[in-house]
């Protein structure tokens with residue numbers, strides 16, 4: 001399953017989890033998955049529900065359009081941190097400010113994977129192919145949008161069973177809130193990209209659990225009714 005992705009890739013874990021939730025909630029007929037063009041574009045061939053591909057960083061605007069026209073649908077916005085917090089940061093901030101009806105999953109691997117591992121604003125100071133190890137702390141979405149009247153904001157890590165169970169719980173909460181009253185619901189998932197960090201999958205998991213989660217706290221930041 002998802003065999004176009006590299007070994008140990010967090011997109012595989014995220015998608016298997018999403019598939020499970022959609023199946024358990026019997027939402028296949030209603031779901032539209034909106035994917036960014038980055039590594040997540042590889043997922044479009046695997047899903048057996050409707051999916052659309054959006055220009056880089058424009059997923060939130062596309063899903064907003066879909067949601068306005070097709071209110072009966074569940075439109076999932078799925079993208080990397082580069083799409084969400086770099087090229088798409090303007091959409092992100094204004095969508096949150098307006099509390100648009102959004103169900104967003106951000107795969108945060110701290111770099112631009114699809115294009116070869118360049119530094120993203122979420123990098124925690126790791127030396128990458130185009131950047132020195134400079135100790136810069138990456139941007140944290142909770143510091144940027146939590147003061148807006150959004151519905152839900154949480155972060156989990158796609159590492160071990162304990163963290164993956166937390167991730168699933170947060171995504172389920174986001175689904176339930178989105179279906180009950182709409183509003184802006186975002187779950188960020190700290191995600192392995194062993195290929196671009198040049199680590200074995202198990203080493204990548206250790207880096208996320210031992211280093212990234214010290215900077216990027218796991219938890220729920222906003223949970224409004």
Ligand SMILES: Cc1ncc(C[n+]2csc(CCOP(=O)(O)OP(=O)(O)O)c2C)c(N)n1
Nearest residue numbers: 038039040056080081082083111112113114
């Ligand atoms: C307008 C535009 N600018 C740049 C690109 C090149 N590009 C494709 S994917 C990508 C970054 C991907 O990083 P991210 O969104 O974090 O997703 P990941 O691949 O890490 O999952 C870039 C810069 C593009 N396709 N379109």
Ligand code: SF4
Nearest residue numbers: 005006009039113193
């Ligand atoms: S390059 Fe990274 S994000 Fe892309 S498929 Fe491979 S492991 Fe996943």
